[in-house]
Structure formats: structure tokens, C-alpha cells
Amino acid sequence: MRLDVFTQIPHAFGWLTEQRPLATVLGGELELRLVNYRDTTPLRAGQVDDSPYGGGAGMVLRVDVVAAALEALYGDDPPARVVALTPQGRQLDQALVEELAAEPAVTLLSSRFEGFDExxxxxxxxxxxxxxxxxxxxxxxxxxxxxxxxxxxxPGALSEGSGESESFSADLDGGIEYPHFTRPAEFRGWAVPDVLLSGDHGRIDTWRHDQSRARTARLALLS
Ligand SMILES: C[S@@+](CC[C@H](N)C(=O)[O-])C[C@H]1O[C@@H](n2cnc3c(N)ncnc32)[C@H](O)[C@@H]1O
Structure with a gap:
């Protein structure tokens, strides 16, 4: 898929693109383009924002600047999903992530200061x-x-199977994953549950399933 991010700070994304899993899929399953609004702004001196009509604090990202940036990249054929990132939007959850990941192309628009011209x-x-x-x-x-x-x-971002039964996945009916432990088996008197050391995969699976359900129920009570 293709992800286009419009931003005033493209270099902020440097570290992310060097890390897995992003680095693994970049150039293959994922094409990522970082676009600076300032490169195509129709205003002088790289201006992209302005003071709000009606007064008030802060600056607002201008509609003509964003329209120019979108047109420069897409002409009159923008992708099917153009997303404004705003605290006033639909809250991101795993279902929405799956929905976006199934798209051939998604555009993300970021703002700063007081946000977007509506x-x-x-x-x-x-x-x-x-x-x-x-x-x-x-x-x-x-x-x-x-x-x-x-x-x-x-596809290919994670090692085989590791993304399938994570917290909030369909495999767990949107629930929480079971807890993980690794060596040492005991540390400061904190012991790994016996069942995980038993080698009995039937019991281990049952224990993990029960833990997952209990954690999911606890989270539901908290929210
Ligand atoms: C300081 S915020 C603007 C907040 C806006 N004045 C309001 O009260 O809703 C500046 C920008 O940061 C981004 N932003 C801040 N919080 C966000 C959030 N929770 N989710 C998505 N984007 C956010 C958006 O792009 C936003 O336009």
C-alpha cells in the first residue's frame, strides 16, 4: 500500500523509517512519502498558516495551502482515504487500523498550533x-x-504468526493477550507460573486462554 504524510516536519519521521517493522516493509509492501506543505505553498516565504478569523489565540493551517499540496501530488485524483489527524476525529482502534491497512492508499494530513481551517x-x-x-x-x-x-x-512485517493473536485482534475477539514470561524462572521471589514450566501444551493453552479472558473482563470493568 501507499502512505502519504503531509507535514511541516518531514525529518521528524527519520527514526521511525529505520526501525522494524516499518523498515522491513518499506520499498516493498509499503511505499511511504513525506510531503512538506511548505514546498508547494502559494504564499510567500513558506507561510502555511494564518491567524483565525474572529480572533483568538494561535495560528491555523490554511485551506489554500493544503489544497495546493494535495493538487501538486495527486492532480485531480486524490486517494480514496484522505485523513485529517485531529483530536476531534474518530478514535483510532485496532478495527480502524485493519480497515486502513486494507486500503491501497491512505493520505494523512497533520497540523500544528490551533489545527486545521475547518x-x-x-x-x-x-x-x-x-x-x-x-x-x-x-x-x-x-x-x-x-x-x-x-x-x-x-504482509511480511512481522515474523510468522506474531501479529495474529495480539491484544485487540480478531483472534482474541478484540480482547487482551495473555501475559508473557521469560528467564529467569524466579527473580526476587517473583516466580513464573508453574504451568508455563510444565511442558504440557494443553494446560498452557488453557491457562493462556483463561488469562486472556480474565484480563479482558478486568479491562472492561475499568472502562
Ligand atoms: C494543538 S493540536 C490542535 C487542537 C485543537 N485546537 C483542538 O482543541 O481540538 C494541533 C494539531 O496536532 C494534532 N493532534 C493533536 N492531538 C491529536 C490527537 N489526539 N489525535 C490526532 N491528532 C492530534 C492535530 O493535527 C492538530 O491539528
Whole structure:
């Protein structure tokens, strides 16, 4: 699939592209393009934002700047999913990640300061997505969350099977994964559950299943 990210800080994504699983799928299953609004802005001196009509604090990303950036890359044929990253959007969850990962192309628009001119969200985007009910300073971290979550779901990103029964997956009916332990078997008196050392895979599977259900129920009670 192709992911295009529009941002004022393309270099912020450097470390992410060097890490697995993203690095594994880049250039193969995933094409990632980072686009700087400033490169195509119709305004002078790389300006991309402006003060809000009606007054108030902060600067707002301009609709003509975003329209110019989209047109420069896509002409009059934008991808089917153009996403505004905003705390006011649909909250990202695993179901939405799976939905996006199944698309041939997704565009992510990030903003900074006070956010988008509302006409960008209304007329240039198909979706608005939030990474959680809190406010960050810019859309770059949210874009990285979305990119990473999508990249994990692409063929070949993870070693065989490791992404199939993770927390929130369909395999676990959207529930929580069982707990993991590794050596040492005891540390400061904290012992690994006996069943995991038993070598009895039937009992281990049952224990993991029960743990997964109990954790899922506990989380449901908390939320
Ligand atoms: C400081 S925020 C703007 C917040 C906006 N004034 C509001 O109250 O909803 C600046 C930009 O960061 C990004 N951003 C911040 N929090 C986000 C979140 N929870 N999910 C997705 N994007 C977010 C968005 O691109 C947003 O336009």
C-alpha cells in the first residue's frame, strides 16, 4: 500500500523509517512519502498558516495551502482515504487500523498550533482520526502511531504468526493477550507460573486462554 504524510516536519519521521517493522516493509509492501506543505505553498516565504478569523489565540493551517499540496501530488485524483489527524476525529482502534491497512492508499494530513481551517476537514478529507482523547502539539506523533500500527498489519512485517493473536485482534475477539514470561524462572521471589514450566501444551493453552479472558473482563470493568 501507499502512505502519504503531509507535514511541516518531514525529518521528524527519520527514526521511525529505520526501525522494524516499518523498515522491513518499506520499498516493498509499503511505499511511504513525506510531503512538506511548505514546498508547494502559494504564499510567500513558506507561510502555511494564518491567524483565525474572529480572533483568538494561535495560528491555523490554511485551506489554500493544503489544497495546493494535495493538487501538486495527486492532480485531480486524490486517494480514496484522505485523513485529517485531529483530536476531534474518530478514535483510532485496532478495527480502524485493519480497515486502513486494507486500503491501497491512505493520505494523512497533520497540523500544528490551533489545527486545521475547518474547510480542510470538511471538503478535502474523507476521514478525521484521533489517536486518543488528549491534545498533542502536532500531528506528527499521531501520524507515526497510525503508520506503525498499519505497517505491522502488512504482509511480511512481522515474523510468522506474531501479529495474529495480539491484544485487540480478531483472534482474541478484540480482547487482551495473555501475559508473557521469560528467564529467569524466579527473580526476587517473583516466580513464573508453574504451568508455563510444565511442558504440557494443553494446560498452557488453557491457562493462556483463561488469562486472556480474565484480563479482558478486568479491562472492561475499568472502562
Ligand atoms: C494543538 S493540536 C490542535 C487542537 C485543537 N485546537 C483542538 O482543541 O481540538 C494541533 C494539531 O496536532 C494534532 N493532534 C493533536 N492531538 C491529536 C490527537 N489526539 N489525535 C490526532 N491528532 C492530534 C492535530 O493535527 C492538530 O491539528
Amino acid at each position: 474547510r480542510i476537514v470538511e471538503h478535502l478529507c474523507t476521514d478525521a482520526i484521533s489517536v486518543g482523547p488528549y491534545v498533542l502539539s502536532g500531528g506528527e506523533l499521531p501520524a507515526m502511531l497510525v503508520i506503525d500500527a498499519i505497517a505491522r498489519r502488512l
